[in-house]
Amino acid sequence: MTTTDLAQAREQSTPPAPDTESAAGPPMAELLRPYRWSFAAIVVLQVVGAVAGLAPLLAVVELGRTLLAPGPVDRSHAWNVVIVGAAGFSVRLLFTAASSGIGHLLDGQVQLTFRRQLAAQLGRVPIGWFSRRRTGELAKVVGEDVSAVHPFIAHTPGELVSAFVVPLVSLIYLFTVDWRLTLITLIPVVLAVALVPLMMTPTRLREQKEFDAAMGRIASSVVEFVQGISVVKAFGGGERAHRKFRTAADDFADVFYRMVRGLAPIGAGMQTVLSPPFVLLTVLIGGTALITNGGLAPADLLPFLLLGLGLTAPVAALGHGFDDLQSARRAVGRIRDVLGVRSLPEPAHPVAPQGHRVELRGVRFGYDDGHEVLRGIDLVLEPGTVTAVVGPSGSGKSTLVQLLPRFFDPSHGSVFLGGVDLRELGSRELYRTVSFVFQDVRLLRASVADNIALAVPHADPDDVVRAARLANIHERVLELPHGYETVLGDDVGLSGGEAQRLSLARALLADAPVLVLDEATAFADPQTEQAVRRALATLGGDRTILVIAHRLETVADADTVVMLKDGAIVERGTPCELLARDGEFAAFWQSHRSASTDETDPVLSAEPVPPTPAPRGRSAGREERP
Numbered sequence: 001m002t003t004t005d006l007a008q009a010r011e012q013s014t015p016p017a018p019d020t021e022s023a024a025g026p027p028m029a030e031l032l033r034p035y036r037w038s039f040a041a042i043v044v045l046q047v048v049g050a051v052a053g054l055a056p057l058l059a060v061v062e063l064g065r066t067l068l069a070p071g072p073v074d075r076s077h078a079w080n081v082v083i084v085g086a087a088g089f090s091v092r093l094l095f096t097a098a099s100s101g102i103g104h105l106l107d108g109q110v111q112l113t114f115r116r117q118l119a120a121q122l123g124r125v126p127i128g129w130f131s132r133r134r135t136g137e138l139a140k141v142v143g144e145d146v147s148a149v150h151p152f153i154a155h156t157p158g159e160l161v162s163a164f165v166v167p168l169v170s171l172i173y174l175f176t177v178d179w180r181l182t183l184i185t186l187i188p189v190v191l192a193v194a195l196v197p198l199m200m201t202p203t204r205l206r207e208q209k210e211f212d213a214a215m216g217r218i219a220s221s222v223v224e225f226v227q228g229i230s231v232v233k234a235f236g237g238g239e240r241a242h243r244k245f246r247t248a249a250d251d252f253a254d255v256f257y258r259m260v261r262g263l264a265p266i267g268a269g270m271q272t273v274l275s276p277p278f279v280l281l282t283v284l285i286g287g288t289a290l291i292t293n294g295g296l297a298p299a300d301l302l303p304f305l306l307l308g309l310g311l312t313a314p315v316a317a318l319g320h321g322f323d324d325l326q327s328a329r330r331a332v333g334r335i336r337d338v339l340g341v342r343s344l345p346e347p348a349h350p351v352a353p354q355g356h357r358v359e360l361r362g363v364r365f366g367y368d369d370g371h372e373v374l375r376g377i378d379l380v381l382e383p384g385t386v387t388a389v390v391g392p393s394g395s396g397k398s399t400l401v402q403l404l405p406r407f408f409d410p411s412h413g414s415v416f417l418g419g420v421d422l423r424e425l426g427s428r429e430l431y432r433t434v435s436f437v438f439q440d441v442r443l444l445r446a447s448v449a450d451n452i453a454l455a456v457p458h459a460d461p462d463d464v465v466r467a468a469r470l471a472n473i474h475e476r477v478l479e480l481p482h483g484y485e486t487v488l489g490d491d492v493g494l495s496g497g498e499a500q501r502l503s504l505a506r507a508l509l510a511d512a513p514v515l516v517l518d519e520a521t522a523f524a525d526p527q528t529e530q531a532v533r534r535a536l537a538t539l540g541g542d543r544t545i546l547v548i549a550h551r552l553e554t555v556a557d558a559d560t561v562v563m564l565k566d567g568a569i570v571e572r573g574t575p576c577e578l579l580a581r582d583g584e585f586a587a588f589w590q591s592h593r594s595a596s597t598d599e600t601d602p603v604l605s606a607e608p609v610p611p612t613p614a615p616r617g618r619s620a621g622r623e624e625r626p
Contacts, residue, residue, distance in 0.1 A: 031114075031332070038106045039157060042099050046161040049095035051169055055088020057310060058173070061303040068299050099158055107153040114146045117339060124343035126408055140219050141338055145331035152328035170307045177300050184286030185308045191273040192312070198266050207259040212330055214252040221248040274312040283308045344409060350426035353418025356383055356433060356513040356544050358404065362413035365399060373399045375567045377413070383513070383542040386557060388549035390588060391564035397548045400564065401516050404546060405434045417514070431455075435512035441499040448477050449484040451502060455510035463509060471505035473498060517547045552592055561585060 032039070062081045067073060118141065167189070174182040198204075221244055272278060283304045290296035358381035366372040373396045381387050389397050402408060403415050406422050414421045417433060435455070443451050452467060453459040464484065468474040476498055480486040488494065494502065507515060549555045561578055563571035563585045571578055571585050578585035 031336075032110065034113075035106055035110060038102060042103050042106070042157050043161055045095045045099035045102070046158045047165050049092045049099060050162045050165040052088045052091035052095065054166065054169055054173075054307075054310065055092075056085040057306045058303075059085025059088070060306060064302045065299050096158065100154070103154040103157060107150050110149060110153050111146050114149070114335060115142060118142050118146070118335065121339050121341065121343070125341045126344050126406075138338075140216055141334050144215075144219075145334050148331035149328050151324035156324050156328070167311045170310050174304060174307060177303055178290070178296055181283070181286055181290055181296060181301075181304050185279075185283055185304050185311065187282050188273045188279050188312055192270050195266050195270050195273075199263065204259075204262060207255070207262060208326065208330065210255045211252075211259050212334075214248070214255045217248045218245075218252050221245045276309055276312075279308050279312050280305065344406060344427075345423070346427060347424045350429060351420045351424045352429065353420045353425060353433060355418045356542075357381070357416075357418060358514060358544055358546070359416040360400075360403070360413070361416065363403065363410045363415060364412040365403065365408060365410045372411075373567050374403075374410070377567075377569060379562060379569065379572075381514075381544050381546055383544050385559040386545040386547060387560045387562060388547045388555050388558035389562045389564060390549050390555060390585065392588075395564040396567040397564055398518060401436075401518060401546055401548055404514070404516050405436050406430060431512075433512055434514045434516060435507040435510040436516035436518070437500070437503050437507045438518040439500070441496075441503045443488050443494070443499055443502065445487065445489040447482075447485050447487055448480065448502070451488060452484075452505045452509055454506055459509055464505075467505040467509035468502075470508050471501045473501040473505055476501075513542070514544045515546070517545065552589065555589075563588065 059081045063078060063085075066078050066081065122138075171182060171186075174185065283301075287296060287301040287304060291298055291301065360377050360379040363374055363377040363379075364372055365374040377400065379387075389400060391397055399408075403410060404417075404422075406415075406427070409423060414423070416422070417425060417430070422430065444454070449461065449464050452464050456463075461484070465474060468477055468484075476494075477484055477486075480492050486492055547558065549558065549561075555561055555575055558575065560572060561575050562569055563578070563583075565584060571581070571583055573581075575585075579589060
């Protein structure tokens, strides 16, 4: 059976890779389920506090009736009313304070849980997923969106309870006094409630989504502008980069203006009908009409004047609580989107690889449906060899090497390590076996030693120094203020080439049998590049090395060169063999040589070079080429 037959058989038996885009994350109720008893305590305390808060108002009403009643004043009754009112106020203060305190403690716990869940989820999602997301948008989810749940957790429950309990108890009392004036007192509330649906129309909801999207674009443009400020200034692009930020800010201003223009009349109308002057005017007109007709005692107007304001104040607060609820709902929706991203599945029973031979069988992959970046890749990487992947931009080189550390799963076909499909290999075992150095280096805000020992946290200091020497970064580290204890980002910063060499030292210390390099010497000077190449040659042994090659020197050192074009392998073989064929690789080679500034420094002739004795650490089958 040929390799192609194996690939086809495997493709038929292997289901497509799981979609790593966002699925429906857990609903808000599910996210908050562990805190349901704390929410219940908040509600109960707020109910007691809200009811007790009516006692001072009812005490004023009863005191007015006592003082205005004909005959001598009942001093004992009057003082009892004052005491009851003061006691109700004290109970309200105590219980609402307890409710607020529990709410704020609960808010801290919920935010901490959300951030931990997001951190854990971001650690499980495919690493390639991050390359398709803006840093600013993810930072907004973890930062601003998690913080946006604060009003919903700490304030909205109390406001909602007050908005329903206070009017309900007040209405029951007022109906016992006079049902006609009670209905008149409800006119401002009915008008305000009638305006609420206008805030939830599809247009208003669309404007709110556009507002959130505009905020995300501003955050992303700021991050991109700050991170790339040195480059855009160096190439005179500062004005263009600043224009991009201004465009995002102007778009946000336009969206904000449209949203405010739609909500302002509604908000102004609600504030007007719920304002104390409008409520008092409504009650006075209705009460005067009833009193002049003999249908209401003058003293009975007092509870409507006091409790009428108590009816509208919670409803006004409900408007702010509604805004907070809408903001929290949208924020939780974005949090759910991240929590709902499908992670690469872990095998129930991981299989240990037998060796570190790498094989790609019939691999196909595309970031989007209908557009394949890799098409039918069949490739074997033998231990003790260096395989260089070359090709024009957009040919799929970076995508190919990202499949090996399982940043993505192929949509069809399989990647094998030691005879085991990567999907049957546990992630811990995979990252112990595969180490990688990419062109876009990320260093932690930690000491140099901690950055090098990232994969081996308890590494011996001598091993850290040895790896730094091999990566030709040791001498530079000694020049830093505190040597290997220098904190990067605080004490000093490194150049692009130095950061890449530090990343290479990290990979060398990990001593993984499979090493993936995405042009690890892209920023290095010629002397450093020679030192790094010698280090890799010394460490070669039976290590399996896959390199994305842009420089001819890297290609010359490879045992096998794979030429990619339009996502497919068009040529493969040793550098000498491919040059002799005078095909795609030869054209690629000549174009790079002609673009070189030094035409007099050829690295490789077109004639095959006979094998020479392998240097220390290289496999016996390797060829050393000039």
